Amino acid sequence: MRPTSGLRCADYKAPGGKLLRVRLTVTEHVTPPLITSLRLTGDFFMHPEEAILDLEERLVGAPLEARTLQERLQAFLETGVEMIGASVEDIVHLLLSAEEADTL
Amino acid sequence: MPQTWRLLQHGARNAYDNMAIDEAILRCVTGRMVPPTLRFYRWQPSAVSIGYFQGLEQEIDREACTTHGVDVIRRLTGGGAVYHDYEGEITYSLAIPDDYPGLPRKILDSYDALCRGLVIGLRALGMPAEFKPINDITVNGRKISGNAQTRRSHGILQHGTLLCDVDPHLMFTLLRVPNEKIRDKLIAGVEERVTSIRREMGSVDRERVTQALIDGFAEALDITLVPGELIDHEIALAQTLKEEQYATNEWIAMR
Structure with a gap:
């Protein structure tokens, strides 16, 4: 097996929603891997916009596993942020579908 | 009694x-x-222009933009990348307090309400325009207008574009495509998915179209539009915002 960079990428078009893209790095030595950094991009909407940094921060350190991701995203929305064109389920799906990428 | 708004024809x-x-x-x-x-x-x-949340390098071929003399900017609003051709589109923006009388509280519904002006204007020009959630206007199922909102300090800013003329080749030269193999397919797909004033009306009379939109907004929102100018404070504020934010690489390449 070749060594990996730990970088994973995914694009996901939410049904009836917008295109979500993620690049994330994970620790490879535990199962499920832990998110060490993450950048969420796309043509969705979020109000207030600056909250995207809070969302990304909340996901760092999380295991790449549906229930925890869901809980963290739910807690994020409960701060009063509104997302349009992307749901909690869409983002969880996006993160879990991220596949190893060769290059940065 | 209709509210009085300021109209800026820049x-x-x-x-x-x-x-x-x-x-x-x-x-x-x-x-x-x-x-x-x-x-x-x-x-x-x-x-x-790219949306607030978009990755610059993911969406834009900056070199191609430089070659074609096209500026690149990040918007304050979310949504997708838009090519704003000098000849090819009409752009509008509107700004209102977020407690504006009669405006639906839900953001999705407010898009519908605020896009009514465009829909009515296009219909007056003979096009069967319809609002298509989340934030588009279509004619015969093809997109003719995209719109985007931000909300801050108890205000709503919505801006949007109305396509007058489309050059899919240039568009997909400036915007990145997932891979080269599908570039031609995407270009061909624009015909299917997108339309323009030229395609619908045969020609582009910017003045007539703009006037139809102005009348459309007046009717949709029951407002009186009074031509005005930017105030000195707006001009000074815009200068500061440009220098400290919009024209900086930190902002444009933020993500």
Whole structure:
């Protein structure tokens, strides 16, 4: 097996929603891997916009596993942020579908 | 009694001035220094704008933009990348307080309400325009207008574009495509998914179209639009916002 960079990428078009893209790095030595950094991009909407940094921060350190991701995203929305064109389920799906990428 | 709004019919400015002016207007509207405002404007040089959350390198071929003399800017609003051709589109923005009478509280519904002006204007020109959630307007199922909102300091800024003429080749030269193999397919797909004033009307009379939109907004929102100018504070604020934010690489390449 070749060594990996730990970088994973995914694009996901939410049904009836917008295109979500993620690049994330994970620790490879535990199962499920832990998110060490993450950048969420796309043509969705979020109000207030600056909250995207809070969302990304909340996901760092999380295991790449549906229930925890869901809980963290739910807690994020409960701060009063509104997302349009992307749901909690869409983002969880996006993160879990991220596949190893060769290059940065 | 109809509310009185300010109407700004701006000519062409560069991308950084345009986005800075939209935010300056929003701030002065929420500060109750100016009335709710509807603005029309153009982009010179032509520019690509990307949504607040988009990755610059993911969406834009910056080298191609430089080659074609096209500016690149990040918007304050979410949504997708848009090519704002100097000739090829009409851009509007509107700014109102978020407690504006009669405006639906839900953001999705407010898009519908605020896009009514465009829909009515296009219908008056003979096009069967319809609002298509989340934030588009279509004619015969093809997109003719995209719109985007931000909400801050108890105000709403919505800006959007109306396509007058489309050059899919140029568009997909400036915008990145997932891989080269599908470039031609995407270009061909524009015919299917997108339309323009030229395609629907056979020609583009910018003045007539803009007037139809103005009348459409007046009817949709039951407002009286009074031609006006930016106030000194807006001009100064826009200058600061341009220099400190919109024209900086930190902002443009933020993600």
